[in-house]
Amino acid sequence: MSRISQLVLWLLAVQLSLHAQPVPQWNAAKIKLQLEKLATLGSVLYVAAHPDDENTRLLAYLSNGKKYRTGYLALTRGDGGQNLVGSEQGSFLGLMRTEELLGARHIDGAEQFFSRANDFGFSKSAKEAFAFWGHDRILADAVWVIRKFRPDVIICRFPEDKRAGHGHHWASAIIGHEAFLAAADSTRFPEQLKYVKPWKARCVLWNTFNFGGRNTTAPDQLRIDVGGYSPLLGEGFGEVAAESRSMHKSQGFGVARSYGQSWEYFKTIAGTPPRDSLLDGINTSWGRVAGGEAVGELIGQALAQYNEDNPDKIVPLLLKAYAAMNEVKDPYWRVEKQKELKQLIVACCGLWLDAYIDQRYIVAGQSVKVRTEVINRSEIPVRLQSVDIAGHAHPLSEALENNQLQESTYLVTIPSEAPISQPYWLLEKHPVGYYHIADQQLVGKPENPPSVTARFSLDIDGTPLVLTLPLLYKYADPVRGEVQDPLVVTPPATANVQQEVYVFTSQQPQQINVKIRGYKDGVSGVAHLHAPAGFLVTHNDQAFNLKQAGDEVMLHFGVAPATAVDTSSSGLLSVQLKIGADVYNRSIRVISHDYIPTITVFPFAEAKAVAVPLNTSGHRVGYVMGAGDKVPQSLQQMGYQVSLLNDADLMTGRLQSFDAIVIGIRAYNTNEGLKYAHQRLMEYVRQGGTLVIQYNKNQGLVTRELGPYPFEVVNKRITDETAVVKLLLPEDPVLQFPNKITEKDFEGWIQERGVYYVDRVDGHYRKPLSMHDPDEAPLDGALIVCDYGKGKYVYTGLDFFRELPAGVPGAFRLFANLIAKRQP
Numbered sequence: 001m002s003r004i005s006q007l008v009l010w011l012l013a014v015q016l017s018l019h020a021q022p023v024p025q026w027n028a029a030k031i032k033l034q035l036e037k038l039a040t041l042g043s044v045l046y047v048a049a050h051p052d053d054e055n056t057r058l059l060a061y062l063s064n065g066k067k068y069r070t071g072y073l074a075l076t077r078g079d080g081g082q083n084l085v086g087s088e089q090g091s092f093l094g095l096m097r098t099e100e101l102l103g104a105r106h107i108d109g110a111e112q113f114f115s116r117a118n119d120f121g122f123s124k125s126a127k128e129a130f131a132f133w134g135h136d137r138i139l140a141d142a143v144w145v146i147r148k149f150r151p152d153v154i155i156c157r158f159p160e161d162k163r164a165g166h167g168h169h170w171a172s173a174i175i176g177h178e179a180f181l182a183a184a185d186s187t188r189f190p191e192q193l194k195y196v197k198p199w200k201a202r203c204v205l206w207n208t209f210n211f212g213g214r215n216t217t218a219p220d221q222l223r224i225d226v227g228g229y230s231p232l233l234g235e236g237f238g239e240v241a242a243e244s245r246s247m248h249k250s251q252g253f254g255v256a257r258s259y260g261q262s263w264e265y266f267k268t269i270a271g272t273p274p275r276d277s278l279l280d281g282i283n284t285s286w287g288r289v290a291g292g293e294a295v296g297e298l299i300g301q302a303l304a305q306y307n308e309d310n311p312d313k314i315v316p317l318l319l320k321a322y323a324a325m326n327e328v329k330d331p332y333w334r335v336e337k338q339k340e341l342k343q344l345i346v347a348c349c350g351l352w353l354d355a356y357i358d359q360r361y362i363v364a365g366q367s368v369k370v371r372t373e374v375i376n377r378s379e380i381p382v383r384l385q386s387v388d389i390a391g392h393a394h395p396l397s398e399a400l401e402n403n404q405l406q407e408s409t410y411l412v413t414i415p416s417e418a419p420i421s422q423p424y425w426l427l428e429k430h431p432v433g434y435y436h437i438a439d440q441q442l443v444g445k446p447e448n449p450p451s452v453t454a455r456f457s458l459d460i461d462g463t464p465l466v467l468t469l470p471l472l473y474k475y476a477d478p479v480r481g482e483v484q485d486p487l488v489v490t491p492p493a494t495a496n497v498q499q500e501v502y503v504f505t506s507q508q509p510q511q512i513n514v515k516i517r518g519y520k521d522g523v524s525g526v527a528h529l530h531a532p533a534g535f536l537v538t539h540n541d542q543a544f545n546l547k548q549a550g551d552e553v554m555l556h557f558g559v560a561p562a563t564a565v566d567t568s569s570s571g572l573l574s575v576q577l578k579i580g581a582d583v584y585n586r587s588i589r590v591i592s593h594d595y596i597p598t599i600t601v602f603p604f605a606e607a608k609a610v611a612v613p614l615n616t617s618g619h620r621v622g623y624v625m626g627a628g629d630k631v632p633q634s635l636q637q638m639g640y641q642v643s644l645l646n647d648a649d650l651m652t653g654r655l656q657s658f659d660a661i662v663i664g665i666r667a668y669n670t671n672e673g674l675k676y677a678h679q680r681l682m683e684y685v686r687q688g689g690t691l692v693i694q695y696n697k698n699q700g701l702v703t704r705e706l707g708p709y710p711f712e713v714v715n716k717r718i719t720d721e722t723a724v725v726k727l728l729l730p731e732d733p734v735l736q737f738p739n740k741i742t743e744k745d746f747e748g749w750i751q752e753r754g755v756y757y758v759d760r761v762d763g764h765y766r767k768p769l770s771m772h773d774p775d776e777a778p779l780d781g782a783l784i785v786c787d788y789g790k791g792k793y794v795y796t797g798l799d800f801f802r803e804l805p806a807g808v809p810g811a812f813r814l815f816a817n818l819i820a821k822r823q824p
Helices: 003-015 028-038 056-065 090-108 126-133 135-149 167-182 190-194 237-245 293-305 311-327 331-348 631-637 647-652 673-686 809-818
Strands: 043-048 069-074 111-114 153-156 203-208 222-225 263-271 352-357 361-363 367-375 382-389 392-399 406-413 453-460 463-470 472-477 481-486 488-490 493-497 501-504 510-518 523-530 535-538 542-546 552-561 569-579 582-584 589-591 599-601 606-611 620-624 641-644 660-663 690-693 725-727 769-771 783-788 791-796
Touching: 028 293, 028 331, 043 056, 043 135, 043 167, 056 069, 056 090, 056 237, 069 090, 069 135, 090 111, 090 237, 090 589, 090 599, 111 135, 126 135, 126 167, 135 167, 135 190, 153 167, 167 203, 167 263, 293 311, 311 331, 311 463, 331 463, 352 463, 367 382, 367 453, 382 406, 392 406, 493 523, 493 569, 493 582, 501 510, 501 552, 501 631, 510 523, 510 542, 510 569, 523 552, 542 552, 606 809, 620 631, 631 641, 631 809, 647 673, 660 673, 673 690, 673 783, 673 791
Parallel strands: 043 069, 043 153, 069 111, 153 203, 352 472, 361 488, 501 606, 620 641, 620 660, 660 690, 690 791
Antiparallel strands: 203 263, 222 263, 352 367, 367 406, 382 392, 382 453, 453 463, 472 481, 493 510, 510 552, 523 542, 523 569, 535 552, 569 582, 569 606, 589 599, 725 769, 783 791
16 A cells, blocks of 8 residues: 555544544533533534635624534635734745634634635636636535535625625635535535535525725615624623634734624525525424434423533433434434534533643654543543553543542554644645645645544443544643643654755855754664756765754755856755655744644755846845845845844944845834834935835835835735736836846746835836736836935835745846945
8 A cells, every 4th residue: 555545544544533622621601602502403604715704703693692503614724915923924824824713713613614725815806716726626625515514504705706806705705606506416526425415505695795995785685783792701792703803913903892783784695595584494403303302302401400500410411412312313413413512511520631742743653651631520420441542442441530630651652654744735735726635535624633642431420422632742831831732743854954045146056954853763864965957966865863852963965056057047956865765855844823833844855946147236235024024034045144123223223334225025014113214214325325115015004104205005916927027117227237137037926926016106216117917907016216315215016025035036136136236
């Protein structure tokens, strides 16, 4: 059997182990809320394109007010956006936004789903979005989620036309409508039917809106007040929604709480129109399923007898309901409600179960000490029958006395077939528009199933229950206290190339540093650096020997272009580690922000080698960071000495010591100090300096004074990265010195040309470039330049923050011209 087949089977086996979740720690009010949800059989699926598109107030109302099973299908993970809290871009940003969404759902009570669509950046039409995503590919994923989730009602956030404001939004509405129809059709995507059955929702609605200067609501639309108050939560749904939405921190979407009445409007797109409520005509009691009446009666008794001081008193009724659910004929509701009920029983008993290790990283086949903690904080008789960790069973049959902690330690060998903890959608390289997902049953899931699990077999007052929990890494932080992070299965060793891009302007060789790290004792092998065509490697095939887990060694390879650098070329430098009979090719990247769990990902061990005929002028560059980017590192690769400047440097430092000062992306949206530094920066230019300001959003500027003469930042952009760039002023110094810029320098750009161009530009500025998206008028606001005093001022919306870290040769050449001294 191939390793890929083993991997898929392992993931499937783990996935089928009842979707391991941590043991719930609910207070008495939360238990009451979950009891009420247990009594409700109704479901709603919300559909949009990105993290932050969801209506969190509506989700909070549906989940906690109406007690429906509520889900949000975001077609993408937001990979193509910008980042206000760090420098992560692309798939790394998508990982962060996935965790932000999961944090938001933890607050508002909904569930989270995704398709395989990749957010490739802003799109101006659904047609463009589908050109990258593949219409049927993403439709199939939406159909799969609907067939799995079985919503009674589907709600789209956006309309199926340009009013949606973004091509991805537009496309998400089309997908929502078409998936509503296709999910019920057994001839559509029949390959799914070996796992699921066709499902017909009652209707698909558009959640119309009144924001952004556009009102799509109307008096004849269904109107619902979602601004209610939940005594069990101690909050109104507007308050819950604000907390949920404020999890989108990478996008700067923190919002204030709102209180009181709030209306949402809905227009029927297809299906049976609701009149008075979203689930008009749908029986949401246990009477909707055959065999459910007895279950509903028992849950009703539990609700009537519930005492917040003694939640365990209703456990006998809950156990009877659990057994009665076996008679429910509908497997969907039987499985979902037994899962909910199992959590309720555990919560009412005050049960706590935990399985953890004291190391973050493990390797398949490695033996580790696993610690378990089990406690029963109730009078309900509970016996721990056995613990099964990673397939190793440990029979026990021990009574859990009230409030007596039982601790145990087990030596466990991690299965040799356990795959590394790489997100399933990033296992393979992927094209721009979508991820490859080999296993159908992983589609839609927000994260991987747990790498390793612990199964606790319990007998609760005569009823057997099995709880499957993820094995975690647990430690005590002196500031944060107890921290539980996901356990990470690693390769035996990883190889991290020190830089993401290496720029070669001549045949002079560069030293490529590669850090090898081992994750178990006694890892030895040979590291090979593969270079692209046109590059040569010296000191290759170096041996390494790492004696203990955690040991590291830095290896140094030499790389140089094979011939003189007369034209631009690029390719990947990739590292392979031969360890015994196996070859490994992964690096490790840890993404750590306090408000989300630690994320560990294993990108391919690669860097980009770029040969580019590049001339530079000047040496010292001051850089003011904005929302976070990697341009400073790129400037260092180009040979500049870069100093990061803070507010004090701008206000009191010797700015004239710098040949150029560069302002990072969105700095004028995030740095209040730039408002007060304006005069000093203009004086720096007047005395002969070069100032380059990169793009800012037109909303939320700390000052409208960005340059020596007026201009306005506007929300105009070029989304087609292949759009033809016309040189309006080919002889302008900014296109001539120190590099002669031609149309060829705009080849190979990624994601887009630029964002937030300028308009209403004062006549002192020169506009050297023009470009346009298909079927649109040309824009000449991507780059403006003017002479001011003895110096040069530049504002640009071109997205160098993407192009330079991606190693686009022409971007290096043009940026060198922007920061060059003014020419006479």
